[in-house]
Amino acid sequence: MNDDHLTEFAGLPVVAFTPGTRPDEPRPPAGEAAWAVRGDWANEPYRDVFARFMDAVDTTQVTALVIGFWGFDGAGGVGARTLVEAAGRFPNLRAVFLGDIVDEEFHISWIQHDDITPLVEAFPALERLEVRGGLNLALSPIRNPNLKVLRFESGGLPAEIVRAVTASDVPALERLDLWLGDPQYGGDTELGDLAPILTGERLPALRHLGLRNCVFQDEIAAEIASAPVVARLETLGLGMGLLTDRGAEELLAGQPLTHLSTLDLEYHYLSEPMMERLRAALPGVRVELGEAQGAAEPDGGDEDDEWDTEMYIAVSE
Incomplete structure (x- = not known):
């Protein structure tokens, strides 16, 4: 990545x-x-x-x-x-x-920052503004009437950053991408921290939302299923994390996503039947899936060995 x-x-x-x-x-x-x-x-x-x-x-x-x-x-x-x-x-x-x-x-995970306010x-x-790396990264709520794109790439995004974004005054923001990461690498954001983003109340111009690379990707999908902000989005990214059939089922059971031009789920842990269901349910949407992660290789050469079911987000260390 x-x-x-x-x-x-x-x-x-x-x-x-x-x-x-x-x-x-x-x-x-x-x-x-x-x-x-x-x-x-x-x-x-x-x-x-x-x-x-x-x-x-x-x-x-x-x-x-x-x-x-x-x-x-x-x-x-x-x-x-x-x-x-x-x-x-x-x-x-x-x-x-x-x-x-x-x-x-x-x-x-080694890229060191400090306060970028x-x-x-x-x-x-x-x-x-696009930022890669999360170690020691700090941000206070900002006010910028011109900012249209804000992106944080991280294997562990500090919750402080997410809370600063949600408290910021950025009325022109059209694209927001957050790689939330793994707690082992500083990604201490919780589902509740995303609530102000999902309402969309402070982001009137938002047309693209990416909440990616997360260990609780299924829970995010469940919230997206009823999030008010989704109705105005053109593109949505929920890939790079531990998205399973459970999260995809929530998406399919929630509000319509047929208005999207693109739903990016690439890097996921979905079964083939679920991938087919998503494509069938969203015929006019570009559903980006790529190949499924998960039990692709056995632990050893013996065909009787158990399959490796360890799950990892796309970017951590």
Whole structure:
């Protein structure tokens, strides 16, 4: 799920600026790329790479920025703080991806952050914020009339983040994605924390909702079955977690989902008959299922061995 760096962000091709990037290298106009500033383990500090980037690119024209690996010195949040300190250099910034860090650089559960509230406050015109990693991540309720996309990718999203989102004033928000994760990796969100999202009262513009990668995915499905917010959605994502036939049965027995353009359940623990029932019940909906997880391989080579029924969310460590 996080094996490759972004190649496109906010509708723009990603162009990387790294410790090996020379100032005289040919590059596209500043406003025609999503600029990815990435450090590495062995070379110059991230702050130095970012400073060279600002010298080489007309940052007044940059609209999309991708913050990559910022090193590991025991302190999280270097990437966000570096950007906040330079906020005046980016008057047209509208989209930020914080933590474009792939698994071979750092496991998602190792990506260290701190309070990202200052980042949101430093860019009041921000329309898109996507964050990968949840370790030490903090957020206070925000007020942003322009924010349209908010996405948190995590193997364990702190409940504090979910509660801050539900208490925020973001009337223009159209897309919300939360990878809730596993309690073993800090994902302490409970079903009740999602209630303000499911009512939709504070999210009048919401058209896409993703509540994914969760150990209690069946319980979320049961709540979705009667959640008021669903009637206005165009797309819904409930995949990547421990969704079983029990949760799918709740979905089928609940409110109609035929108005959706897409129902994304990819990475699940559904039986083949249930998958067929979902497709049949939603003929006009793109139901994304992929292959079922679960007892796909026996524990050993002996055909008499018991099948492995251990269940895991898609992204944890």
